[in-house]
Amino acid sequence: MTAPSGDRLAVVSVVAATDVLVVRLDGEIDVGNVARVAGDVRRAAMQATTVVVDLSSLRYAGSAAMRMVEAEGTAMVQRGARCLLLVPASGSTRRLLGIVGLDRAFPVVASLDDVPHSLAS
Secondary structure (H helix, E strand, O other): OOOOOOOOOEEEEEEEEOOEEEEEEEEEEOOOOHHHHHHHHHHHHOOOOEEEEEEEEEEEEOHHHHHHHHHHHHHHHHOOOEEEEEOOOOOHHHHHHHHHOHHHHOOEEOOHHHHHHHHHO
16 A cells, blocks of 8 residues: 555555564654554554554654554454554654553564564463
8 A cells, every 4th residue: 555646754555474464654654644544554454363563664653643553453452353563672663652651552573573472472
């Protein structure tokens, strides 16, 4: 999925890997595009049983982005799917996850290599 022509700040791409769907968020997510990004994430993850939301390529993720991740991740869990967040071990996005508590709400991995280990726990 790519952004509509009027909104190139954020791009949502989807990669199916073994038993896991990776939804990668690139660019910037703010109040101006968060509704579109949330819809893209929701449509991409609708049928998946395990979803990794990859935040590693975000250049900017404000409070609107964090609320969207929480809402979409919670919706995944409520329908019986697993939601993991992929975020590098250091950096502003990882710090923001800790501040808003998303690192306690969802499993957080630093790379796709960490996903199988996280699924076992």
